[in-house]
Amino acid sequence: MNSKRPVNLDITTIKLPLPAYTSILHRLSGILLFAGVGLLIYALELSLASEESFADLQIVMSSGLAKFILWVLLSGLIYHFVAGVKHLLMDAGIGEELESGRIGSIATIVVSAVLIVLAGVWVW
């Protein structure tokens, strides 16, 4: 390998634009969901195994901690979903310019924030 190749700049020393933060959040929400899927599969298992386990799950889900965990996971899912749609639009060539990319990032944050609040209303 040619050691004189230019390397990526150190992101800790750069002032990042808004789309960079929405991209990093997309990755962080992805990691959150990767871990959270285990809980979701467990909940699906309890919900389908029997009438008793379904009732047990309902009791567990009535606790404040379980609701908070569910809301955190739903928040991750909502953000990942919305930012993912933006990614697919950008794959199609929409919102790739400097200004439209910034508007897309603002839209991602606003839309997911509204949905996350609504998810909170639904959970509680």
Place this chain on the structure above:
Amino acid sequence: MVTNITNLSRSGLYDWMMQRLSAIVLAAYTLFIAGYILTTPELDYGQWHELFSQVWVRIFSFLALLSLIAHAWVGMWTIATDYLNSRAFGEKSVLIRFPVQLICFIALFSYLVWGIQVIWGL
């Protein structure tokens, strides 16, 4: 730089396509489940069990599970190779990156087997 021997296909373009196709399946499944729950007030065990006993729902769920495995693998691989590389951790970065990828593999493989058990009621 990372020597890419752990990506899904040895082809970045194929990995990219898998990530997008699986994203579309997962988005559709998310809307399906969220739509069902939101339009079914007072959901009880009977209705829920009935939903998941239909073959097409099981197939859709299984497709979503497979998509999740592929999507998460490509995503976690991308994150691992972007941050746990020699720029950040020096020449021995593979000693950090490989265990992380191994954990991802074990977790995703477990999700797959466990998820199949749940969906198909084995």
